[in-house]
Amino acid sequence: MRKDILVLAKSWKEGGFCIAGLELTRTQSGSRMLTHNWIRPVLPKADGSMTGAIPHELCASVSVLDIVTLDGMVHAPTAMQPENWLVPAHDMSVSGCVQKPALLQRFAHEHGGIWHDARTLRDDQIAADMPVGTSGSLRLIAPADLVFSLQLNESSTGIKRRISAAFTHEGRRYRGIPVTEPALTRVFKNQFPHAVGHVVERRLNHGDRYCLTLSLSPAWKDGNRYILGAAVIDYTGYLNRTYG
Numbered sequence: 610m611r612k613d614i615l616v617l618a619k620s621w622k623e624g625g626f627c628i629a630g631l632e633l634t635r636t637q638s639g640s641r642m643l644t645h646n647w648i649r650p651v652l653p654k655a656d657g658s659m660t661g662a663i664p665h666e667l668c669a670s671v672s673v674l675d676i677v678t679l680d681g682m683v684h685a686p687t688a689m690q691p692e693n694w695l696v697p698a699h700d701m702s703v704s705g706c707v708q709k710p711a712l713l714q715r716f717a718h719e720h721g722g723i724w725h726d727a728r729t730l731r732d733d734q735i736a737a738d739m740p741v742g743t744s745g746s747l748r749l750i751a752p753a754d755l756v757f758s759l760q761l762n763e764s765s766t767g768i769k770r771r772i773s774a775a776f777t778h779e780g781r782r783y784r785g786i787p788v789t790e791p792a793l794t795r796v797f798k799n800q801f802p803h804a805v806g807h808v809v810e811r812r813l814n815h816g817d818r819y820c821l822t823l824s825l826s827p828a829w830k831d832g833n834r835y836i837l838g839a840a841v842i843d844y845t846g847y848l849n850r851t852y853g
Contacts, residue, residue, distance in 0.1 A: 618839035672853035752776030788838035
C-alpha cells in the first residue's frame with residue numbers, strides 16, 4: 610500500500626532515526642489533505658520483531674515538515690503502538706514539503722490531553738499497565754512556557770549531551786521530558802554547560818509559537834513506558850529548515 614506522510618518527528622533511536630507523521634490523502638481534485646492518522650514506519654528484524662530505528666542511509670534526506678511517499682506498506686499495529694506500519698528497507702522518497710507550518714496549530718490544539726500517570730515519580734514515566742485506549746502513542750501538542758534544560762551526562766561510552774523540556778499543557782506542568790530531535794542539539798550546540806552536574810536553561814526565540822511532537826515508547830525492562838519529545842516544530846519553519 611502507498612502512503613503519503615507529513616513528517617512530524619525525526620529523532621535519534623538505536624543508531625538510526627525514528628520517523629513518524631500524519632497521513633496525507635488525495636482529494637477528488639488531486640490536492641493533498643492532512644488527516645489525523647499517525648503513521649510510524651518500522652522495519653522487520655531477523656527475530657520476527659519490529660524496530661522503529663530506520664538506518665541513517667535510508668532517511669538521511671528526510672527532515673521534519675517534509676512529505677515522504679512510501680510504497681509497500683503493511684499495517685503492523687501493536688497494543689502499545691497502533692500507528693506502526695512495516696515498510697521495505699529502501700530509501701525514503703521526499704515528494705514535497707509544507708510551506709506554511711502554521712497550519713499545524715489547529716491539529717496541535719485538537720489532540721487534547723497527553724499521557725500522565727499519578728503513580729510514577731516522573732512526568733515522562735508511564736506504567737506499562739496503564740491503559741491508553743485508542744489514543745495511541747503519538748501526539749502533536751501546543752505547549753505553553755516551553756523551556757529546555759541542557760546538561761552533560763556521563764555514560765559508558767563517554768560524555769553525552771542531554772536536552773529535556775518543561776512546558777505547560779492543559780493546566781498541568783510537565784518537567785524532564787527528554788528531547789531526542791537532532792535539530793535541537795544543533796540549535797543549542799554551543800550553549801551546553803562545560804561540566805557534568807551543571808544545567809543551563811534556554812528558550813527558543815519565538816515564545817510559544819511552536820508545537821511539540823511527543824512519542825510514547827513501548828515498555829522497558831523496568832515495567833514503564835517513557836514519553837519523548839520527538840520534534841520541536843517552528844510555526845515559521847525556520848528552525849526545522851535551517852537545522853533539520
